[in-house]
Amino acid sequence: MTTATLAPESVGLTREEYEEIRRRLGRDPSPLELRMFGVMWSEHCGYKHSKLTLQLLPTDSPRLLQGPGENAGVLDIGGGWAVAFKMESHNHPSAVDPFNGAATGVGGIIRDILAMGARPIALVDSLRFGPLHETRSRRQAAGVIAGIAAYGNCVGIPTVAGELVTDPGYRGTPLVNVACVGLVRHRELARSRAAGPGNPVMLVGARTGRDGIGGAAFASEELDTASEREDRASVQIGDPFAGKLLIEATVDALRTGGVVAVQDLGAAGLTCASSEMAARGGVGMRLELELVPLREEEMRPDEILLSESQERMLLVVMPEAAERVASIYCRWGLRADVVGEVTGGPLLTVLRAGAPIVSLPPYALAEAPVYRPAAREPETLHARWAMPEVSQTDPAQALLALLAAPAVAVKRVAFEQYDHMVQVRTVVAPGAGDAAVLRLPELSPKGLALVCDGDGRLTSLDPYRGARRAVAEAAANLACVGATPLGLTDCLNFGSPENPEVFWTFRQAVTGIADACRAMKIPVVGGNVSFYNESPDGPVLPTPVITMVGVLEDVSSTCGAGFRRADDMIILIGKTDPDLAASFYVSAVHGMHAGRPADVDFDAHQRVLAVVRDAVARGWLSSAHDCSEGGAAIAVAECAALGGLGAEVILPAAPRADIALFGEAPSRFVLSLPEHRLRDFQALAAARSVPLTILGRIGGDRLRLAASTDHRWAIDLPLAEIAAAYDALSSIL
Amino acid sequence: MMRFGVVIFPASNCDRDCVHVLRTVLGQEVEEVWHEEQSLDGLDAVVLPGGFAYGDYLRAGAVAARAPVMAAVRAFAQVGGPVLGICNGFQILLEAGMLPGAMLRNAVLRFRCTMVHVRVESTQTPFTRTLREGQVLQMPIAHGEGNYFAPGSLLSTIEEAGQIVLRYCDAGGRVNHGANPNGSVRNVAGVRNPAGNVVGLMPHPERASEDVLGSGDGRLLFESVIMWLETRKRSLVGA
Amino acid sequence: MPIYRIIIELKPGVLDAQGQAVHQGLRALGYETISGVRVGKCIEITVPDQTARDEIDAMCERFLANPLIEEWWIERDQDRDGTGRSRVPVLPRSQGS
Known part of the structure; x- marks a missing residue:
């Protein structure tokens, strides 16, 4: 560790960056300091x-x-x-x-x-x-x-x-x-600006171990398959129990009014938190390594300073509050140790056995050099905008395939594993x-x-x-x-x-x-x-x-996406010129990312949004869903699957059935509402010059979609089949 | 107005929700009881809330069941005080031996958070006294270890003694395999002690106590115990 | 100071859903001849020299295991000298034995 020289490349820095460090310090950095720079000037921490x-x-x-x-x-x-x-x-x-x-x-x-x-x-x-x-x-x-x-x-x-x-x-x-x-x-x-020379610096939460040493630098490296196994040591393990205690204790501690500044210890651990807090506050900080509570024996200074052990935070507290803050963490079964203090001089100093082993201006670490990288339009970009010839496939099969695609399908399998109701x-x-x-x-x-x-x-x-x-x-x-x-x-x-x-x-x-x-x-x-x-x-x-x-001004008037009532009218609002270019349909059904996506007309977008928002707030709508991946047909099918209600829908005509069904355009919504609200809603849309098309009605146990007015259903599927496709993720994950 | 105690263990996480419902929705007095507390003097009822007490790292509820406050909860129950364990609170009561049976990991081996239906099987508890047998309630569950288990002989004993309080069912009240969210033996969702004053259930009544959250059925359990306590208080005064 | 290793498993007859899942996973990887998998947990405790095995049993019965659904084995490890660990299970224990 105490080898006199350490190649900048070995800590992920370039020769130029090493020269910049020398310029900022006016001397060569010690190997320990260089490791700290290596992590703080990584892309992950430094945003270079x-x-x-x-x-x-x-x-x-x-x-x-x-x-x-x-x-x-x-x-x-x-x-x-x-x-x-x-x-x-x-x-x-x-x-x-x-x-x-x-x-x-x-x-x-x-x-x-x-x-x-x-x-x-x-x-x-x-x-x-x-x-x-x-x-x-x-x-x-x-x-x-x-x-x-x-x-x-x-x-x-x-x-x-x-x-x-x-x-x-x-x-x-x-x-x-x-x-x-x-x-x-x-x-x-609360904020993270350290202030008040003489104020104690407290490390609270879990002890420091050899977790994720150099994780921030690792986050900035490209992954190859072999690294998946070898890098295991630099993955941290979380302790949600300690995490929960840290939340409660910290909320309580901040209420005392005696906490001057607070920051999470994440990437680059103590190094990052101390240098950023000091740099933001324009002060210095002195840390004593012996005061850091360790989980493992014989940890080296660089391991202590760069450890990414989870569930830790750094606090600057008023001297008179230190004991009270410590007792709060103690009550929650956590440690709170004074590991140093804020200093007036603009230096971050780390002491080991009373002797300084790091001494540098906090900003030097915390403010990585800024680059203007070269930029060049990808050579293949324009070629990708050309739309290839796309054959028409069976619309019903396409609809089921799109509904079952993870991006569209209901994420029940994930959300049921998350407690989404606590609080x-x-x-x-x-x-x-x-x-x-x-x-x-x-x-x-x-x-x-x-x-x-x-x-x-x-x-x-x-x-x-x-x-x-x-x-x-x-x-x-x-x-x-x-x-x-x-x-x-x-x-x-x-x-x-x-x-x-x-x-x-x-x-x-x-x-x-x-x-x-x-x-x-x-x-x-x-x-x-x-x-x-x-x-x-x-x-x-x-x-x-x-x-x-x-x-939302009033949550009681909010609106879901699923159809709610039989006989409600189904409406499409927004411009009706869908396109297959860059569509999810072309990607998921035909296996190509191709075409240039349509841009958003933000003036029109804002007007449509205002109409939807107003109608929801007035309680006129039974359901509201935006048309995104898979276009209007998928939006309607999702509303039907979520609500467990069928529908008969005729979409605005288009040059091809698949364009009408699955073509995409921004700023379009599928809404449902009771018939007696229709006139009011039409007036609301007209007042903002928002186009509106009546698509059909909710009812029955089938989903029927037509792409024109020739009264031939392009899609006619039992609701159960729609629902099963929409829930496809549950059988995959 | 009754005085409820909501026990807070390290990493309880539904404590604030229970306090909110009892205090704000039902207008009761609520005391937050720290897990190191040795006395429950002055309380009319005690709620052990959901969460992951002590991280549930050994077994769900195992460490919390040995916390200092549990001796007081046991003493409170022994003199007839109503005790409700919700989710993790239920697991704690099982581990403390205050209710029969044990919890296994969900048969699906996953945490499940979803709305379920349960059927009231016993009204012989302060928390279900005002409900009727066969009544169907809608409440959410949110747990990874809610697969209730009791060995055959124990199960017959508690079934015969009417100690099953709630069973998972479908919306029509039918108790069947499809309505069982976690593999619980005979769809058990809640049980009581022989005296009836200690009840544990996996569903969260506090998450179903306000219509804006999708169901108000859970409030019925709290209202039942409040009414039960009021009746008891009146009869004590009357005597 | 001696180290004891306590191995806790679900009792036979209690559905071991994790064990079943692992069994399935092994089969999927081609280990088709495996006839059973149980998943349990292992707890290591370091105790003073004179600690009686009964005392460790009591710890299991009172806290470390749930006797209603779990059974346990106790192995004595050799004092840590870096030469490896004992793999020999001592007497199986379960409630009532």
């Missing part, structure tokens, strides 16, 4: 390649209490309350060990919300795997779902919404993105509506709506439009339950940013999100970038995932 691009994202909102740069974003929801939320990836650990990787991902994002002083009230997960008929992907999916359940259920935070998508483009690079949402009173909002807030359960709805007894009758959306297929075909579509769809999903968007957090999953085509794609996607957010006036309050999702097959399907939070 993404930082400049992320500045494109708009963060302004009259409700903004905390934007990016803290553990999570925070937005005001009135009545002195605020909502804190953030999404994060745990892709690499989950690829290596699906169960533990996903479980610790949940634990980590929960602590980010907790670090804002918020009590976590919901989890949202967005999962992507290779095709589930392949054993490896199926095992990954089953392990990840079980891991999320194991952690989330034990800590008593309901998992209320999510996605499960499969595509060969995720084979070997599964994506596990988890968002957490918390509630906090304005006056109890007694869940009004619209996962799968029952386009977004989950939680009531807020604190602000009754208000509620929150949560949804996540992303589309790697669209993004790979046109990253700018694909990203805009994801933002538009998340807002559309919120409108279906009657919610107005409050803000979003994103998780950007891409391959290596050092590949100019990947970086171009990334930048286009971020630009798309930014433009969509500006058009809809939705702030991006935080997020996460996961690069280097690469397998021997190449980079992952580029996948920006959006988690959007919305507000």
Whole structure:
């Protein structure tokens, strides 16, 4: 360990980065310091390649209490309350060990919300795997779902919404993105800026062991199959029991008013938390290694400083509060040890046996260099926009195949494993509506709506439009339950940013999100970038995932997606020019990602959303569902399967039956309502110039769909067959 | 107004939900009882809430059943105080030997969170006194180890003594295999002690106590015990 | 200080759903001749030298196992000297024996 020299490459740094460290320190770093730089300047911690691009994202909102740069974003929801939320990836650990990787991902994002002083009230997960008929992907999916359940259920935070998508483009690079949402009173909002020289620094929660040493650096490396076994040692194991105690104790500790700053220990452990807290506060910090409670004997300083042992947090407390804070953690059966103090001088100092072994300015560690990577439009992009000739297949068979595809099928098998009802807030359960709805007894009758959306297929075909579509769809999903968007957090999953085509794609996607957010006036309050999702097959399907939070004024008027009453009218609103380009139908039935996705007309989109939202709030609608993968036919079939009611529907004519049935276009919704509401609703739509088509009526135990007015049913299937296809995942996972 | 105690073990996670329903929905007084508490003086009824007490790392409820507060809960029950164990609370009562039987992992080997129907089998408990036998209630379950088991002879004993309080059934009240969410022997969803004052059930009545959450049926159990307590109080005063 | 290893399994006759699932999994991998799988758990305890085996039995009966559904075996491990561990099970124990 004390070898005088250590090659920068051995800790993942370049020669240039090593020179930058020397410049910042005015000397050579010690081998220990170099290891700390290696982890802090990894892509995972340092955002070297993404930082400049992320500045494109708009963060302004009259409700903004905390934007990016803290553990999570925070937005005001009135009545002195605020909502804190953030999404994060745990892709690499989950690829290596699906169960533990996903479980610790949940634990980590929960602590980010907790670090804002918020009590976590919901989890949202967005999962992507290779095709589930392949054993490896199926095992990954089953392990990840079980891991999320194991952690989330034990800590008593309901998992209320999510996605499960499969595509060969995720084979070997599964994506596990988890968002957490918390509630906090304005006056109890906590932050991570260390302050007050002389204030004790406390390490609370679990002891420190040799978990996940160098995990952050590992997260920034490309995966190959052999690493799945060899990297096992750097996967952390979560302890949800300790995680639950940490939540309760930390909520109690923050209420004392004696906590100055708080941060989760995640990637790069104590190194990251101490340097970031000190850098944000513009102060120094002194840590004494002997004071850190260890789980194992004879741990080296670098192991202690870089350990990624879970269920730990770092607190800066007022001297007079230290004893009280410690006794709170003790009451919950956890440790709280003073491991150092805030100092006035701008140095992060680590002492061992009284002698400094690390001494450097916190910002030097915490602020990694920023790069402007080369960007180049992928050579094959335009070729992929050409639509090949697609033969018409049997519409009924296509409908059943699309319904059974994981992206569309009901995720009962996942949601039943998650406790989605604990905390007694869940009004619209996962799968029952386009977004989950939680009531807020604190602000009754208000509620929150949560949804996540992303589309790697669209993004790979046109990253700018694909990203805009994801933002538009998340807002559309919120409108279906009657919610107005409050803000979003994103998780950007891409391959290596050092590949100019990947970086171009990334930048286009971020630009798309930014433009969509500006058009809809939705702030991006935080997020996460996961690069280097690469397998021997190449980079992952580029996948920006959006988690959007919305507000409902009255949860009692919310709306589900399933048909509710026989004889209700079925309506399609929004433009009616669906297209097969980039459609899920062409992808899932014909096996091609092809065509250029249609862009969103945000002016029209906003008007349609307002109509849907208004109609839900007035209680006119029986059901509301947006048309996404699989077009109008699939939207109708889902409503029928969810509600257990058949229907007869005639879709607007199109050049071909499959275009009318399965063609896609943004900003379209399938709604149902009682006939006596029709006139009012037509007036509401007309007032905002939103096109409306009456499709048919609910009733019977068959689903009949026609693609024109020639009175021949293109699809005529018993409801039981529709329901069985829609529940296909239950027999696969 | 009655005074309920809701016991909080480390990693109980439905404690706040039970407090909410008893205090806010039903307007009762609620005391949060810490797991190290040695006395339950002044309480009219005790609820052991759901969760993963002590992480459920050995067996569900095993560590919690030996917590200091359980001696007090046992003493409270011995003098006839009503005790309700919900989900993890039920597992704790089984492990404490206050109710007969044991829990196995769900036959599907997975955690299951879903709405179920249960049929009232016994009204000889404070929590079901105002219900009628055969009444069907809708409540959610959320557990990984709710597969109720009792060896044959024990099962006959408790069946004959009418100690089964709830069984999983379909919406029409039929008790059958298809309505059994976890493999429980004879669809058992809840049991009572011979005296009837200690009841354990896997479904969560506190999650089904407000219509906005999809069912108000769970509230009936709480209302029943409140009425039972009021009657007892009146008869004590009358005597 | 001696180390005892306690192996806990579900009693015969109690459905071992995990064991069945593992059995199926092994069969799927081609190990078709396997005729039975039981899944249990193993608890290691380090105790003072003079600890009687009865005392460890009592721990199992009172807490570590649930005698209604589980049975257990106790193995004494050699004191840790890095040479490996005993694999020989001592007398099977179950309730009433």
